[in-house]
Amino acid sequence: MTDPLIVELRDVVKTYPGPPAVEALRGVSVSIAAGEHVAVVGRSGSGKSTLMAILGLLDRPSAGHYALAGVETSQMPDATRSSMRAAHLGFVFQSFHLLPDRDVVENIALGMLYGGCPADERRARAIDVCERVGLAHRASASVRHLSGGEQQRVAIARAIAGAPALLLADEPTGNLDPDNAEDVLALLDALRTDGTTLVVVTHDPEVARRADRRLRMTAGLIEDGEG
Numbered sequence: 001m002t003d004p005l006i007v008e009l010r011d012v013v014k015t016y017p018g019p020p021a022v023e024a025l026r027g028v029s030v031s032i033a034a035g036e037h038v039a040v041v042g043r044s045g046s047g048k049s050t051l052m053a054i055l056g057l058l059d060r061p062s063a064g065h066y067a068l069a070g071v072e073t074s075q076m077p078d079a080t081r082s083s084m085r086a087a088h089l090g091f092v093f094q095s096f097h098l099l100p101d102r103d104v105v106e107n108i109a110l111g112m113l114y115g116g117c118p119a120d121e122r123r124a125r126a127i128d129v130c131e132r133v134g135l136a137h138r139a140s141a142s143v144r145h146l147s148g149g150e151q152q153r154v155a156i157a158r159a160i161a162g163a164p165a166l167l168l169a170d171e172p173t174g175n176l177d178p179d180n181a182e183d184v185l186a187l188l189d190a191l192r193t194d195g196t197t198l199v200v201v202t203h204d205p206e207v208a209r210r211a212d213r214r215l216r217m218t219a220g221l222i223e224d225g226e227g
């Protein structure tokens with residue numbers, strides 16, 4: 001049996017109204033199976049971040065269809081989209097978007113804020129995930145005292161704390177030196193053991209190489225990679 005699809009995009013168009021109007025996605029169709037690790041590559045301006053915003057339910061297609069975990073989302077009311085986001089999605093960005101004055105566990109627990117999980121359980125799970133990303137010894141450190149690589153590990157921990165079916169990462173190693181990038185990559189690889197689906201935008205050939213599949217974007221269109 002093949003794995004169920006987590007992502008099904010059909011003929012997705014995204015036009016920014018401007019002026020001048022920009023057609024950032026020009027009819028994108030792609031399916032991603034549960035547990036797949038997919039890299040999205042392509043030149044600056046080719047539509048990668050727009051695609052991620054659509055996948056993350058942060059923005060809506062101007063036309064076309066997006067089914068997330070089998071549920072069609074394009075016509076959903078905003079409130080339903082927000083609860084789907086909390087239930088199914090995790091986000092990691094190039095800049096870490098952490099609260100610098102809060103400690104590691106508090107930052108991780110924030111990832112579960114909108115998932116309906118009680119505060120004490122959020123904290124317990126945050127401590128678990130903190131250990132998983134190798135930061136148990138830094139659990140009560142203020143985030144501003146961590147290295148860049150450690151901060152990205154906190155951001156990943158925050159993103160996976162709610163056990164998302166789909167993790168979206170936009171240039172997660174873009175601001176890291178090679179050693180720290182390697183730690184982050186190992187962590188993303190380790191997500192395979194619990195079946196997390198990963199879509200990662202990257203300019204880093206090593207990140208792309210480790211994915212199961214590469215999608216190349218050119219001027220708002222996707223061409224499927226070599227598998």
Ligand SMILES: Nc1ncnc2c1ncn2[C@@H]1O[C@H](COP(=O)(O)OP(=O)(O)O)[C@@H](O)[C@H]1O
Pocket residue numbers: 016017018022023024042043044045046047048049050051
């Ligand atoms: N909010 C916006 N308003 C208008 N144009 C935008 C907006 N966001 C992105 N664009 C344009 O859409 C195209 C795709 O952008 P983007 O998805 O950010 O590409 P990438 O992430 O591959 O660099 C670019 O031409 C960009 O200038």
Ligand SMILES: [Mg+2]
Pocket residue numbers: 048049050
């Ligand atoms: Mg981008």
